[in-house]
Amino acid sequence: MEGNLYLVNGDIVDRGPASLQCILLLLAWQAASPSTVFINRGNHEAEVVNLKFGFYKELMDKYGDYVLFDLFQEVFSWLPAASLVSSRVLVTHGGLSAIPDLCLDDIRALPRGRGLQPEDSPLLSDLLWSDPMPVGLGTRDSSRGLGIVFGQDVTAEFLERNHLQCLVRSHEEISQGCATSHPGCYTVFSAPNRAKGVLGGVLTLERGDGENLQIRSSVFTQGEAEDVNELQKTMNS
């Protein structure tokens, strides 16, 4: 809708047989309206993951051309690791890092381009691969093999240090589309029916009267656009 900004939080490919159409459509929207459409990098916008989870095979089946795969890796390496909304909400695909005293400037300083892969940078890898712990404090290694798991104390300290309201991330399938993973950390997952019955989630961030943004969650089901907003609720104010 006119006047809205749209941020897609990564993992656009490796999600079924039409990943190519999804990423091309998003890139076309971004090219047509670069000040309106924003795309964060997910852990699936990466070479080793694409080789294993479908995007490489999809490109080879459709075009049989490794050069195209290489071009996509170049494009993916230019996608930002995170986006900052109204200086108050940090949106990244995975989560936080165990790097001490992590600041927004550390994220801004991350290199991009030239085919850079997440495993080339510990911070980039953590931002794209980490998960919040629902309970428990501190940080631990992740069973995913990359990234960490982090507690609400890590989130709270990061938000305080960077004068942020909250962290929004994706990366985990949430059957109800959106959830509060722990205080200050929301998860939104927007691929309905990835597993049967999974809802697609959308978070809407709006300026309110005060400093904080108002965050509302909505869900949709596959192929039923009329259901958008049907289950809207306010997550905080």
Ligand SMILES: [Mn+2]
């Ligand atoms: Mn992911």
